[in-house]
Amino acid sequence: MNTVRGARERARIEVTAAIKDEARRRLAAEGAAKLSLRAVARELGMVSSALYRYFPSRDELLTALIIDAYDSLGAAAEQADARAHAAGAPPRDRWIAACEAVRAWALEHPHEYALVYGSPVPGYSAPADTIGPASRVGNVLIGIVRAAFEGRGLALPPLPPALGPEAGRMAAEFAEGLPPAVVAALVAAWAQLAGLVSFELFGQFQGVVEERSAFFTHAAGQLAHGVGLPAV
Amino acid sequence: MNTVRGARERARIEVTAAIKDEARRRLAAEGAAKLSLRAVARELGMVSSALYRYFPSRDELLTALIIDAYDSLGAAAEQADARAHAAGAPPRDRWIAACEAVRAWALEHPHEYALVYGSPVPGYSAPADTIGPASRVGNVLIGIVRAAFEGRGLALPPLPPALGPEAGRMAAEFAEGLPPAVVAALVAAWAQLAGLVSFELFGQFQGVVEERSAFFTHAAGQLAHGVGLPAV
DNA sequence: TGTACATCAGTGAACGCGCGTTCACTGATGTAC
DNA sequence: TGTACATCAGTGAACGCGCGTTCACTGATGTAC
Numbered sequence: 001m002n003t004v005r006g007a008r009e010r011a012r013i014e015v016t017a018a019i020k021d022e023a024r025r026r027l028a029a030e031g032a033a034k035l036s037l038r039a040v041a042r043e044l045g046m047v048s049s050a051l052y053r054y055f056p057s058r059d060e061l062l063t064a065l066i067i068d069a070y071d072s073l074g075a076a077a078e079q080a081d082a083r084a085h086a087a088g089a090p091p092r093d094r095w096i097a098a099c100e101a102v103r104a105w106a107l108e109h110p111h112e113y114a115l116v117y118g119s120p121v122p123g124y125s126a127p128a129d130t131i132g133p134a135s136r137v138g139n140v141l142i143g144i145v146r147a148a149f150e151g152r153g154l155a156l157p158p159l160p161p162a163l164g165p166e167a168g169r170m171a172a173e174f175a176e177g178l179p180p181a182v183v184a185a186l187v188a189a190w191a192q193l194a195g196l197v198s199f200e201l202f203g204q205f206q207g208v209v210e211e212r213s214a215f216f217t218h219a220a221g222q223l224a225h226g227v228g229l230p231a232v
Numbered sequence: 233m234n235t236v237r238g239a240r241e242r243a244r245i246e247v248t249a250a251i252k253d254e255a256r257r258r259l260a261a262e263g264a265a266k267l268s269l270r271a272v273a274r275e276l277g278m279v280s281s282a283l284y285r286y287f288p289s290r291d292e293l294l295t296a297l298i299i300d301a302y303d304s305l306g307a308a309a310e311q312a313d314a315r316a317h318a319a320g321a322p323p324r325d326r327w328i329a330a331c332e333a334v335r336a337w338a339l340e341h342p343h344e345y346a347l348v349y350g351s352p353v354p355g356y357s358a359p360a361d362t363i364g365p366a367s368r369v370g371n372v373l374i375g376i377v378r379a380a381f382e383g384r385g386l387a388l389p390p391l392p393p394a395l396g397p398e399a400g401r402m403a404a405e406f407a408e409g410l411p412p413a414v415v416a417a418l419v420a421a422w423a424q425l426a427g428l429v430s431f432e433l434f435g436q437f438q439g440v441v442e443e444r445s446a447f448f449t450h451a452a453g454q455l456a457h458g459v460g461l462p463a464v
Numbered sequence: 465t466g467t468a469c470a471t472c473a474g475t476g477a478a479c480g481c482g483c484g485t486t487c488a489c490t491g492a493t494g495t496a497c
Numbered sequence: 498t499g500t501a502c503a504t505c506a507g508t509g510a511a512c513g514c515g516c517g518t519t520c521a522c523t524g525a526t527g528t529a530c
């Protein structure tokens with residue numbers, strides 16, 4: 001009784017999706033700060049006030065786009081890792097595969113990537129619903145490192161004593177059972193991965209790096225080394 | 233005869249500075265995409281059309297802000313490195329000092345940092361004048377690594393053969409004389425440094441990293457290791 | 465199965481607002497003789 | 498030193514535009530009896 005719904009409900013689902021799709025297109029054209037309900041409605045051939053039947057405000061629409069983006073990016077990373085895992089790849093190759101999936105997704109959806117990992121949209125503050133989807137990529141990386149750790153194939157990165165308690169807290173909170181030094185390195189690697197992708201996407205590599213794929217793969221491998229994953 | 237100018241010229245310099253200062257304040261309040269000449273003029277008690285005596289368009293004002301931001305950030309990094317150098321610090325400590333200066337500047341000027349290293353402003357494309365100032369931070373990092381290299385205290389990071397030509401080209405173009413493997417690692421470290429700063433600034437570390445200073449310093453040290461700088 | 469009523473998607477006009485840019489103008493500052 | 502003219506900063510009105518959101522409405526779909 002959940003599968004077949006009335007025409008109204010099916011229409012609602014379809015129109016909601018159409019609005020989000022069009023909003024993503026506008027996002028690419030204008031950027032998040034200038035995303036406008038009126039432009040979305042215009043493009044869909046609707047009157048602007050009609051959108052209020054689907055989203056109570058512009059910010060709610062933005063939130064929906066953010067959640068979708070995190071989910072889509074997270075799914076891409078999960079799938080890439082699962083494929084590598086199924087093919088019997090060692091942790092280091094799974095790590096690189098996941099990183100490459102993040103980059104590929106970002107290149108395909110640059111404005112959605114900017115929406116979640118770029119500068120915050122002024123005047124907008126993300127609600128709590130975005131936290132869960134936001135952690136999917138991180139969880140993939142944690143999973144890979146955990147596999148290496150449990151297979152006793154993880155080197156311990158250095159950790160200054162002053163950072164011990166903080167790293168211990170992070171480990172307890174996000175990656176129970178992993179050594180604090182590894183968790184600290186993981187968090188840094190996650191930010192550094194985003195830095196590599198952002199620089200390429202936001203044009204900072206223009207005139208600097210030409211062979212971006214090969215460069216990125218190499219850098220991802222270095223990140224893997226940084227969190228303690230063995231070379232083979 | 234260059235020092236004492238007429239009242240008009242002095243006024244022009246002062247008003248230009250006042251406009252940029254106010255624009256920076258508006259930037260912090262609204263973000264770059266929504267920076268508006270009218271709001272700047274209003275805040276300054278001028279009429280909006282008066283600004284056109286100083287900047288031919290909104291985009292030219294944005295360009296001026298970008299160049300100022302790159303220059304200010306570059307100067308901060310240069311000064312931090314110069315201080316560490318003068319105090320006899322080894323390359324690794326100079327590297328960390330420069331990274332910390334970048335982070336400190338970013339925390340003090342979050343919206344200017346976002347302007348240059350965040351998502352691109354939609355509809356705006358930076359002109360060529362921004363290239364020079366943009367490279368100052370990179371040049372500081374290159375200088376530190378070069379000092380270590382010339383002091384024969386640099387370890388060679390790994391470099392996959394496939395990346396040899398690309399790394400060689402980058403070395404020839406930006407850091408003549410340094411080993412290609414080091415230059416490739418440098419470029420990656422530069423992007424990764426920005427990733428660490430951006431994550432902290434853009435809220436990605438909220439609920440994840442608490443002791444941000446200590447965490448950053450540790451991560452900067454790891455970056456130093458990644459480019460081959462020796463531990464002491 | 466048919467009818468009366470409730471629900472809800474979408475309309476169109478209106479609200480008050482802000483934007484970048486142009487233009488003819490005024491009046492003060494600077495310059496040439 | 499004084500005068501006539503040129504330069505230029507700043508004014509105020511106007512252009513045409515887009516925005517988010519509200520509200521009373523119409524007409525189609527769904528539901529209860």
